[in-house]
Amino acid sequence: MTGTMKAAVLYGINDLRVEDRPIPELLGPDYCLVKIGACGICGSDIHFLRHGRIGEFVVETPMSLGHESAGTIVEVGDEVKGLIPGDRVAVEPGWACRKCEFCRSGRYNLCRDVVFLACPPYDGAFAEYLAWPADFLFKLPENVSLEEGAMIEPFSxxxxxxxxxxxxxxxxxxxxxxxxxxxxxxxxxxxxxxxxxxxxxxxxxxxxxxxxxxxxxxxxxxxxxxxxxxxxxxxxxxxxxxxxxxxxxxxxxxxxxxxxxxxxxxxxxxxxxxxxxxxxxxxxxxxxxxxGLFRYVNTYPASVDMIAAGVIDLKSLITHRFALDEAPDAMMWVDENKDKVIKGVIEP
Ligand SMILES: [Zn+2]
Ligand SMILES: [Zn+2]
CATH class of the missing domain: 3.40.50.720 (NAD(P)-binding Rossmann-like Domain)
Incomplete structure (x- = not known):
């Protein structure tokens, strides 16, 4: 798909702008294009907005925020199996090299070569579209909403x-x-x-x-x-x-x-x-x-099942919803109202 989309892009401290960007391309035959339906506002997004960095991760070039997302597939690469346009998926926001010692031993969260949404220099999912490898997309059954799919990230x-x-x-x-x-x-x-x-x-x-x-x-x-x-x-x-x-x-x-x-x-x-x-x-x-603990690993399939089976309740986490255009104000507001908000979600 070609054309432009809206995205909420961080330019510097307290400078988040909603602007037009090109719709991302599938970077390989194993990629899907996802139309984002929900993306949670995380403490780390707010930290980047307020400080421009988290530890050694420094925002040096404009970067869109957001990593707790789910959406609907609109395009699949030639080699994608098991996912078709129209499928609703949760997006696991970090994909790894799949080759190193850590990836091969099932601890890919410790891989040194991870591409993670909204972690500099990689763009995030406060955007209308995201191109992502199919093996880090997880199909949602009918009784699981996109909002719940987005909440799998913090639940993980x-x-x-x-x-x-x-x-x-x-x-x-x-x-x-x-x-x-x-x-x-x-x-x-x-x-x-x-x-x-x-x-x-x-x-x-x-x-x-x-x-x-x-x-x-x-x-x-x-x-x-x-x-x-x-x-x-x-x-x-x-x-x-x-x-x-x-x-x-x-x-x-x-x-x-x-x-x-x-x-x-x-x-x-x-x-x-x-x-x-x-x-x-x-x-x-x-x-x-x-x-210690760094992010999560192999949690998405189990989480999808646990929501579908009613074992966990991720709906109750979502207290506030915002449009993508509102992202700059919404993030400031969420930061200033921490006592009222459990989770705010951007819904492009
Ligand atoms: Zn998060
Ligand atoms: Zn690896």
Missing amino acids: VGLHAARRAGIRGGDWVLVAGSGPIGLCAIQAAKANGATRIIVTDMVPSRLETARKLGATATINLAETDVEEAVADLTGGRGVDVVLECSGTSKAVISAVEVVKNGGMVQLVGNFMEEMPPIPIQRMVERELSVS
Whole structure:
């Protein structure tokens, strides 16, 4: 397909413009052209908008934002099998080399050669069209909406965290932070069999949503001491697993205290501005496991199935919807109304 499309392009700090760009070409016979139907606004998009960088990823040339997307296929390359125009798909936003040690061992999220949407220098999916390799597109069944398909991206982080932490039936889990990723982690922990899920945050409305989505107890950090509260809730034992989704020093330090002896602290949140002091001696003497996490891997097929089967609820995450033209204002507004918004979605 040729012609132009609209896209929301980041030119610099606080400078996002909706402009015409050429419709992207299929870069190979294994590519599809997807008409984007929904793309979530992520904290990382807002971070790029406000700071022009995330760590070592610096926006140097104009780049469109957005990586949590789903849409409808409008064109397929000659070698694409199993997908045809009209199919609705979730877009896994990072594709890898498929050849290196990490790709070959099933951990392609650790590949050094990943093309990731809206991660400089690659354009994102706040656009009308996206050309993408077919093996990173996942067909949605009829009972799964494009909005839900877009939410598989943040859910994947929660699912990967639950898997890496090795959550099993009957486990007690603490999820630190109930932003979008925390809310996904709750659902992933529950789907993996966790029976008690304690959730912390400072915002009462988020804790309420957490209870709706599977938290069995919530702790408001503004009012309650988390270590005492968890000791009360677990009879002094602590939880089997902490999923640290807040990216704050305080939460890491308390994670090391609220987890049981020999338990698992799964890091999920990113530490953008601060380097947490880690209580290493406590980790040593309590024989804790601490695990890192980078994005997710092999989560899309399972996530599609879990939505279709009603095991998880990603609809409830979406609280606000915007047109593509509104993207610049919408992103600012979402950033300024973090307490009200769980997820804002751009719908081109
Ligand atoms: Zn995201
Ligand atoms: Zn690779």
